[in-house]
Amino acid sequence: MQTMFHTLHAFMLHTKSITYLLVGGLLIGFLLFWFFLTGRDDEDPQA
Amino acid sequence: MAGGHFSRGTFQWRPFHVIVGLIFLAGLIVTVLRFTGGLGTVTNLDDNNPWGLWIGFDLLCGVALAAGGYVTSAACYIFGLKRYHTAVRPAILTAFLGYALVVLALHYDVGRFWRLPYPIFVSQGTTSVLFEVGLCVFLYLTVLFLEFSPAALEWLGWKKVRALVVKLTLVLTIFGVILSTLHQSSLGALYLIAPSKLHPLWYSGYLPVYFFVSSIFAGMSMVIFESSLSHRFLHRKMDERHIRESHDVAFGFGKAASFLMISYLGIKLVGLAMDNTWQYLASSWGGWFLLELIGFVALPAFLFAVAVRDRNLKLLRFSAVLSVLGLILNRFNISLIAFNWHLPAAERYFPSWMEIVLSIFIVTLGVAAYRFACIRMPILYDHPDYS
Amino acid sequence: MSISRRNFLSWMGAGGACALSATRSGASPVQEFPGYAESYAVLHDSTKCIGCRSCEQACNQVNALPKPEKPFDDLSVLAEKRRTSAGAYTVVNRFFDASGQTVRYVKTQCNHCLEPACVSACFVKALQKDPSGAVRYDASLCVGCRYCMIACPFEIPAYEYDEPLTPRVMKCTLCRPRIIEGKLPGCVQGCPTRALSFGKRQELIAKARQRIWEHPDHYQDHIYGEQEMGGTNWLYLSAVPFSRIGMREDLGTTSAPELTSGALAAVPMVAGLWPVLLAGLYAISRRKDALARSEQKNAVAETVNRAQEETEAKLAALREKMTREKEAAISYEVKKALDEAAKQAEAGEEAEPDGSGTKSSKEDT
Numbered sequence: 138m139q140t141m142f143h144t145l146h147a148f149m150l151h152t153k154s155i156t157y158l159l160v161g162g163l164l165i166g167f168l169l170f171w172f173f174l175t176g177r178d179d180e181d182p183q184a
Numbered sequence: 185m186a187g188g189h190f191s192r193g194t195f196q197w198r199p200f201h202v203i204v205g206l207i208f209l210a211g212l213i214v215t216v217l218r219f220t221g222g223l224g225t226v227t228n229l230d231d232n233n234p235w236g237l238w239i240g241f242d243l244l245c246g247v248a249l250a251a252g253g254y255v256t257s258a259a260c261y262i263f264g265l266k267r268y269h270t271a272v273r274p275a276i277l278t279a280f281l282g283y284a285l286v287v288l289a290l291h292y293d294v295g296r297f298w299r300l301p302y303p304i305f306v307s308q309g310t311t312s313v314l315f316e317v318g319l320c321v322f323l324y325l326t327v328l329f330l331e332f333s334p335a336a337l338e339w340l341g342w343k344k345v346r347a348l349v350v351k352l353t354l355v356l357t358i359f360g361v362i363l364s365t366l367h368q369s370s371l372g373a374l375y376l377i378a379p380s381k382l383h384p385l386w387y388s389g390y391l392p393v394y395f396f397v398s399s400i401f402a403g404m405s406m407v408i409f410e411s412s413l414s415h416r417f418l419h420r421k422m423d424e425r426h427i428r429e430s431h432d433v434a435f436g437f438g439k440a441a442s443f444l445m446i447s448y449l450g451i452k453l454v455g456l457a458m459d460n461t462w463q464y465l466a467s468s469w470g471g472w473f474l475l476e477l478i479g480f481v482a483l484p485a486f487l488f489a490v491a492v493r494d495r496n497l498k499l500l501r502f503s504a505v506l507s508v509l510g511l512i513l514n515r516f517n518i519s520l521i522a523f524n525w526h527l528p529a530a531e532r533y534f535p536s537w538m539e540i541v542l543s544i545f546i547v548t549l550g551v552a553a554y555r556f557a558c559i560r561m562p563i564l565y566d567h568p569d570y571s
Numbered sequence: 572m573s574i575s576r577r578n579f580l581s582w583m584g585a586g587g588a589c590a591l592s593a594t595r596s597g598a599s600p601v602q603e604f605p606g607y608a609e610s611y612a613v614l615h616d617s618t619k620c621i622g623c624r625s626c627e628q629a630c631n632q633v634n635a636l637p638k639p640e641k642p643f644d645d646l647s648v649l650a651e652k653r654r655t656s657a658g659a660y661t662v663v664n665r666f667f668d669a670s671g672q673t674v675r676y677v678k679t680q681c682n683h684c685l686e687p688a689c690v691s692a693c694f695v696k697a698l699q700k701d702p703s704g705a706v707r708y709d710a711s712l713c714v715g716c717r718y719c720m721i722a723c724p725f726e727i728p729a730y731e732y733d734e735p736l737t738p739r740v741m742k743c744t745l746c747r748p749r750i751i752e753g754k755l756p757g758c759v760q761g762c763p764t765r766a767l768s769f770g771k772r773q774e775l776i777a778k779a780r781q782r783i784w785e786h787p788d789h790y791q792d793h794i795y796g797e798q799e800m801g802g803t804n805w806l807y808l809s810a811v812p813f814s815r816i817g818m819r820e821d822l823g824t825t826s827a828p829e830l831t832s833g834a835l836a837a838v839p840m841v842a843g844l845w846p847v848l849l850a851g852l853y854a855i856s857r858r859k860d861a862l863a864r865s866e867q868k869n870a871v872a873e874t875v876n877r878a879q880e881e882t883e884a885k886l887a888a889l890r891e892k893m894t895r896e897k898e899a900a901i902s903y904e905v906k907k908a909l910d911e912a913a914k915q916a917e918a919g920e921e922a923e924p925d926g927s928g929t930k931s932s933k934e935d936t
């Protein structure tokens with residue numbers, strides 16, 4: 138990432154755009170991970 | 185059930201229909217003027233006051249008062265407070281209609297309404313707080329639509345689709361809370377960029393927090409207020425369970441709102457301390473600020489507490505109205521009254537009658553749509569096939 | 572106007588999200604942003620301005636703006652303080668000294684900020700800072716939300732309120748098309764008194780400083796626009812404090828992006844942590860429900876068990892009693908039978924001759 142940023146605004150535009158995409162991906166990732174994490178909850182451990 | 189009641193309802197509600205008809209007519213006229221003559225013909229906006237009533241009321245108050253949706257669904261589905269279950273649907277419906285109308289109002293306010301999707305799909309100005317608001321409102325409207333859809337699907341009798349959507353309830357609720365946290369607070373953050381225009385008593389780095397917290401208790405107050413209206417006007421549509429539980433819900437929310445308002449009061453004071461703006465309290469702006477805080481936050485908080493202690497439903501409803509008015513006052517202060525406070529009186533903004541008419545038109549649209557849905561769909565009663 | 576209240580940490584903390592995000596990434600990072608070193612600027616020496624409005628006229632012409640109501644040589648418009656509008660990218664205002672004697676003029680237009688609030692506020696990137704120094708506007712993207720107008724601390728952007736469907740935001744362009752061609756901005760070219768000088772920003776700052784240095788009595792020791800709101804590409808000199816010629820001196824030096832960076836930095840933290848928090852709350856409430864349910868189940872089971880035990884115990888008692896009674900009955904019968912037999916044996920011995928067998932059989936029945 139050697140892009141030269143002349144202004145704080147240009148820097149923020151770049152970083153925030155990536156952050157928004159990242160957060161979108163994270164939210165979907167969280168959801169999938171939650172399913173993985175709780176996937177066996179309904180199986181009765183005693184059974 | 186609905187059919188039998190309807191013909192009788194028409195007769196009973198004639199004054200309602202006449203008033204609604206008149207408002208719709210006036211709204212239509214303003215609509216035509218807006219889209220033929222431009223904002224200049226219908227509003228008192230000018231270059232110094234680019235945001236008026238349509239932003240201050242329709243957007244800021246509309247979104248905050250629709251917060252009951254995420255608050256109620258979170259209470260029920262995330263915090264597991266089962267007794268709020270009957271309050272979820274009316275609250276979600278209000279929120280959905282509220283947001284839909286906010287978006288409708290924006291079509292009047294922005295210059296080129298067909299470009300409203302631009303920030304999301306065409307050119308993303310991610311450094312703007314408004315981008316964040318736009319994105320979240322768009323996503324949240326979708327979430328609300330899905331959250332509301334089971335009621336409509338039950339009405340239509342599409343059982344399979346309904347079953348699918350109902351499975352998503354928890355995910356939708358969590359997503360709704362995240363989105364609401366973000367855009368409710370961002371509406372406050374919109375004003376962070378203009379410290380030179382907003383009065384120091386209202387300008388604070390905490391604005392986003394203030395907006396978020398106040399949206400929660402305003403949303404609760406709105407649920408209480410609405411349920412009192414439903415009792416009055418839609419009683420015949422409520423089943424026994426809803427009637428029984430709605431008072432519990434009201435008192436529960438009254439209690440929560442009361443405590444939250446006290447904490448809000450506290451963090452407002454912290455804001456003054458952080459910026460050392462105490463000296464402004466002595467000015468007339470200070471008087472106005474204190475009126476907002478004492479008259480419309482502290483007082484309803486106290487009255488809520490008394491109402492909850494005495495289980496006084498009337499007082500509870502009164503406090504709810506007061507707290508809703510308090511929220512509107514706060515949003516007006518930030519967007520209209522204390523904004524541009526440095527300008528001479530002649531350059532200040534006051535809405536034109538047509539702006540007011542359009543705002544009333546939008547609210548009426550919401551009330552009519554709410555009534556339409558409550559009469560036909562299982563909002564205030566459980567559908568016998570699904571309970 | 573303290574910095575602290577704009578501090579991102581403060582509201583993050585209160586937001587309760589968490590202190591993890593207290594990194595540099597919130598507001599300005601480690602890097603400094605130099606701006607566009609070669610950018611152009613204009614220095615407005617207000618002490619040289621005579622209020623002739625030639626700049627307004629030149630601006631009007633080069634930008635093909637509509638003809639104003641009163642011609643540009645009509646100086647009566649100076650009686651009222653004006654601001655930029657959709658029809659005028661620049662306006663000249665007149666101010667009087669406290670004595671009411673000396674007249675001051677100052678020209679207003681977009682200051683082409685180094686870190687423009689309008690650019691930071693635009694949610695479709697319709698406004699952009701250009702390497703030339705100009706803040707450009709692209710009407711083909713603009714939605715017409717007017718947030719840029721809210722944001723601009725200098726109250727510059729204007730709006731075509733009378734356009735029903737295609738209103739534009741109107742403001743000075745720094746005559747970018749002209750300066751790219753190597754020409755001067757319209758107003759600078761039109762100014763008869765050299766109150767406006769065009770050049771590289773760095774050079775103009777040096778020039779302004781030199782003027783202050785050479786005429787310390789004539790100028791305020793301040794170059795307006797060097798630092799205001801992070802600095803601007805229009806620079807001003809004045810003989811009187813700038814607030815006396817209608818320019819705000821309370822804007823501070825914090826640039827617009829810094830003002831919002833805190834709130835924007837909180838967004839991903841909320842999105843990143845709320846799901847865990849909420850899912851956790853959900854899990855807790857569910858677990859509580861499950862516990863309550865299993866407790867209830869246990870309680871029911873226990874009652875059932877106890878009831879069963881009781882019945883069993885009763886049954887057992889009954890059975891025992893019955894066996895005991897039966898046994899008693901049997902042993903009684905046995906005893907009786909034995910007794911009988913013994914008696915019979917006795918009787919048989921004694922009364923065999925007189926038929927005691929009948930007697931005994933009579934007793935038996």
Ligand code: SF4
Pocket residue numbers: 680681682683684687688689690706722723724725726727728742
């Ligand atoms: S003066 Fe206003 S309109 Fe011009 S660049 Fe600065 S913020 Fe934008």
Ligand code: SF4
Pocket residue numbers: 692693694695696697698712713714715716717718719720740
């Ligand atoms: S009015 Fe246009 S230029 Fe200004 S912020 Fe909105 S979209 Fe951007």
Ligand code: SF4
Pocket residue numbers: 619620621622623624625626627663676678758761762763764765766767
């Ligand atoms: S042309 Fe020059 S002297 Fe005349 S009003 Fe404009 S800046 Fe002032």
